[in-house]
Every structure is written in structure tokens, then in C-alpha cells.
Amino acid sequence: MRRTGALLASVVLLSSLLAGCGGGKEQGNAGGEAVVKPKEPFTMKIWGGGVTPQEFDDRFRDVLKKKFPHITVEYIQNGKGTTMPELVAAGDVPDLIRTDVPTLVSGYLDLQLGFDLTELVKKHQYDLPRFNQVFIDEIVDAGRSKALYGLPVPPYFPQALYYNKDLFDRFGVAYPKDGMTWDEVYDLAQKMTRTEGGVSYRGFSSNPVNMLRDNPFSLPILDPNEDRLADPEKWKLLFDNFKRFYEIPNNTIEKTSSAENTAFSKGNVAMMANQHSVYLTIPPEVNWDMVSYPVLPGAPKLMPQRGPAYWSISKTSEHKEEAFEMIMAMLSDEVQMEDSRKGIPTTLVKEDIKKELGKGHPVYSTKNMQAINVYPPVPYTTKRKAGLADVPGATQQTLMGTTFIDVASGKTDVNTALRTLEEKLKAELEKQKNK
Structure with missing residues (x-):
């Protein structure tokens, strides 16, 4: 009987210990099921x-x-x-x-x-x-x-080419299409730049800053490894490609990047190179659509984009x-x-x-939104090597934008402008080093 009593006491003790553990859960409810403890707010x-x-x-x-x-x-x-x-x-x-x-x-x-x-x-x-x-x-x-x-x-923010359908219809010119080259877009811009009924119509506009910053070469402004402008020859190629649009008679660039960026919204510009962005507002009276960003000879067939x-x-x-x-x-x-x-x-x-x-959006659902998926996104722009002084991105972009406007408006030539830009970048680097 003593052995039986001792065994019974051990069983009771073990049961008590198990009940006390609870597996991290609250005591069982009336049905014997464990209740998960609510998470602390x-x-x-x-x-x-x-x-x-x-x-x-x-x-x-x-x-x-x-x-x-x-x-x-x-x-x-x-x-x-x-x-x-x-x-x-x-x-x-x-x-x-x-x-x-x-x-x-x-x-x-x-x-x-x-x-x-x-x-x-x-x-x-x-x-x-x-x-x-x-x-x-x-x-x-x-x-x-x-x-x-x-x-x-x-x-x-992928780049695309916007166009005003009403203007192309008015002048009997075929719409732009996916897969175009910049040369083809240039030909269209020449056809669409005109004056009729006392109204001037521009063939092309752009957002100069992001058009240059988000380029098909993934080319940085400041060289990643040295205190100089990155690859001036490629920058010259980009400047030469874009400035010709603004040399078309009566397709004069606006005085500032912001003004040029909003020119398309006025309704008298046939095409615009710009990002697709839900934050870009085009007035409802402008009957627009979009096609893939044009391809530049010598550059990869990729879509420039802002990450x-x-x-x-x-x-x-x-x-x-x-x-x-x-x-x-x-x-x-x-x-x-x-x-x-x-x-x-x-x-x-x-x-x-x-x-x-865009299929659930009242405006985008009527547009060629797959234009941004024609080409894969370009690789990212290489960043400055660790340990090197750097110039804030916004400053670099402002300098590049104003430099291009000076070229596009005929104030200076490309080679001189790029040398001046490099000098300005070096001056900004010195400011950073002396902080």
C-alpha cells in the first residue's frame, strides 16, 4: 500500500507540473481547448x-x-x-x-x-x-x-513618349508607335512643328532634367571614381541627340526646365519625352496617349527609368x-x-x-500603358566610390539641366558647355571637401 500511495502521489505531482507549463497558452476552457493569449497592442x-x-x-x-x-x-x-x-x-x-x-x-x-x-x-x-x-x-x-x-x-518612374492625338489627327500625320528610334521621332517633330491660323504648334518637348539623368546608358553625371564629369563623349552623344529637336525652327525650348516640363499640358505640343508618373498631371482637355521611349543608336534597347x-x-x-x-x-x-x-x-x-x-483607372485604362513594358529597365546608375567627396544629386541634376538649356537655346556649343559643367562640378566638390 505504501508503494501504491507513493506512485499515486508522483502521478499527481507530474500532472500538476504539466498543467503549470501550459505550452505558452492560457488555461484550457470548459471544452478542454487551449486559448491563445492575445497579442499585446x-x-x-x-x-x-x-x-x-x-x-x-x-x-x-x-x-x-x-x-x-x-x-x-x-x-x-x-x-x-x-x-x-x-x-x-x-x-x-x-x-x-x-x-x-x-x-x-x-x-x-x-x-x-x-x-x-x-x-x-x-x-x-x-x-x-x-x-x-x-x-x-x-x-x-x-x-x-x-x-x-x-x-x-x-x-x-519609367520613361515614355507622350503624344497629342488631336494634333496628329488635325495635321493628318500617323501616330507615333512603340519601338521607334530617335531619328524617327525627329522626323515626326519636324512635320508637326508649324504655324496655322496664327497659332504656333511645337513638335517636341521634354522634361530636360530626367531625360538626361535617366538615360539609356545609365550614365552618371559625376564620375564614380574620379573628380570629373563622367564619360564626356557619351554626354556629348546625348546632348547632340536632344538639342537637334530644339533647333527645329519654332520649336524653341522654354527658359527653364520646369516650364519646358509643362509645355505639353498647354495643348499645342505634339510630343513629350517624360516619365510615366501618377504624379504627372496632364489636363483632361489634352487627348494624349503614349508609346515606348525611343531607342538611341549605339545605346542598349532598354527603358530609362528612375528607381x-x-x-x-x-x-x-x-x-x-x-x-x-x-x-x-x-x-x-x-x-x-x-x-x-x-x-x-x-x-x-x-x-x-x-x-x-492602369486597367482600373478612369484615364489610364484608355491609354497604351504597356508602352513602359516594351523594354526592360536600364541598370541603375553607378554610385560614387565610398570615401570620395560627392555632390548632392539634386545639385548635379540642376547643373545638368541648366547646361542643356543653354545649349538647346543656342547660348553655347556642346563641347564648351560640357567643359563648363565639369568645372562647376569640381567647384561643388571643393565645397563638400571644405565642409
Whole structure:
């Protein structure tokens, strides 16, 4: 009896221990089933740069709320008092940050916020090849440390050739088509530049800055390895190709890049080289369509483009795991399909998503949106070697734009202009070195 009593006591003790463990779950309910403990609520701060709260809500908030009901999303737009340096100084660093390549160093890494996503990608067995490799390679190169500091969020900004259908109809000229060369576009521009009924019509306009910056050679302005203009011969080829359009009588370029960029919207310009962007506003009275960006002889048959922004995680975040899960949700096939249908180009390689571009949009659904998918995107522009002084991208682009306008308006020749541009770049480098 003593042995039986001791055995019974051991069984009772073991049962008590097992009941106390609970497997990480709450005590069983009346039916004997374990109840999962609710997740602790907390707030996730997301800084979206210049993206408006309305756009963020339209694209992402419902998805996040449904998938993460225990997390309150606080969205912060860049503005007075909410720039990233100001938030860092105030000790109010967001968990998720929308970064981009031009400001990755100054607006993220220099602020000691950099967090490498590589381990989280491995942990979640996340499929990086679902993205266009160009976009992944660019963020890794821009970080200068082989780290993966973000994942590409739409949109990116592919180049296209816009045209005014009403003007082509009025003058009995056939519309532009996909796959054209710049020589063919030049011939069209000559035909379409004219004066009729006292009204002047231009054959061609452009956004000079992004037309040069986003070029088919992926040519940088400042040389990646030396303190000089990158490959002047290629820049001369690009300048010579574009300036001839502005030498057509009565197709004079506007005095500023911004004015030239909006010339097409006035309704008296036949064609425009520009990005496809949901932020580009063309008035409804302009009956436009688009074709693929023209091909330049000697250049790859690729589509020039401006890369996307990226979702990054701050090193200081206490919620890195959940932040990465949110990134995965915002970059899911389902969200990118909805983006694509709104006219926002996907960062994925998936053809079914590409084919839906603009089909759910009242304007884009009537346009040749597949024009941007005729050619693959060009590789990214090589960044300056680590350790070298650099000139802010916006400064480089402004210098390039004003230089081209001087050439296109006949104030100087190409060779002189490029030498002057190099001198200005070197002067800017000296300013950076002396800071």
C-alpha cells in the first residue's frame, strides 16, 4: 500500500507540473481547448517621406489594419518639424522609414538609423527574386556596405513618349508607335512643328532634367571614381541627340526646365519625352496617349527609368520583426496588383501584375500603358566610390539641366558647355571637401 500511495502521489505531482507549463497558452476552457493569449497592442510609427496620408491610407492602411489588428499605425509625412533629422534630434524615431537612393546616406545612414534586412529575409525565407533585380542591386550599392537597407516599394518612374492625338489627327500625320528610334521621332517633330491660323504648334518637348539623368546608358553625371564629369563623349552623344529637336525652327525650348516640363499640358505640343508618373498631371482637355521611349543608336534597347523608394527599418526600432512583416504585407502580390491597376508601376517581375497596369483607372485604362513594358529597365546608375567627396544629386541634376538649356537655346556649343559643367562640378566638390 505504501508503494501504491507513493506512485499515486508522483502521478499527481507530474500532472500538476504539466498543467503549470501550459505550452505558452492560457488555461484550457470548459471544452478542454487551449486559448491563445492575445497579442499585446502597440503603436508602429511609419514615416513616409513626401507621400500624403491620403495616399498611404488608400494603398496600405486597410491591409495593415486587417492583418495586424493589435497594432495602431501612426503615419508621419515629411514636413516642418517632421523631417528625419528633426525626429532623430527629438528622440522620436519611426520604426518604418520610406527611404530613397538619393538620400539614403544623408537621410538614413548618416543619422545612424541603418538596419540590414538580410537576416530577416533569411528568417522569413523571403523571395527577393520576385523583385526586379535592378532595384535590389541599386539599394545594396547605394548603401556602400553590401547590406540590404530596404525593399523596393512602387512606383518607379519609367520613361515614355507622350503624344497629342488631336494634333496628329488635325495635321493628318500617323501616330507615333512603340519601338521607334530617335531619328524617327525627329522626323515626326519636324512635320508637326508649324504655324496655322496664327497659332504656333511645337513638335517636341521634354522634361530636360530626367531625360538626361535617366538615360539609356545609365550614365552618371559625376564620375564614380574620379573628380570629373563622367564619360564626356557619351554626354556629348546625348546632348547632340536632344538639342537637334530644339533647333527645329519654332520649336524653341522654354527658359527653364520646369516650364519646358509643362509645355505639353498647354495643348499645342505634339510630343513629350517624360516619365510615366501618377504624379504627372496632364489636363483632361489634352487627348494624349503614349508609346515606348525611343531607342538611341549605339545605346542598349532598354527603358530609362528612375528607381523606386524603399521600405526600411530603423536600427532603433523595438518592433523590427513586426515592421518586416508589415513590409511584406505592403509589398504583397495583392497590394501590388491593386497598385498596378491604379497605374502605379510594379517593382515586381510578375507579368500578370504588369499587364494590369492602369486597367482600373478612369484615364489610364484608355491609354497604351504597356508602352513602359516594351523594354526592360536600364541598370541603375553607378554610385560614387565610398570615401570620395560627392555632390548632392539634386545639385548635379540642376547643373545638368541648366547646361542643356543653354545649349538647346543656342547660348553655347556642346563641347564648351560640357567643359563648363565639369568645372562647376569640381567647384561643388571643393565645397563638400571644405565642409
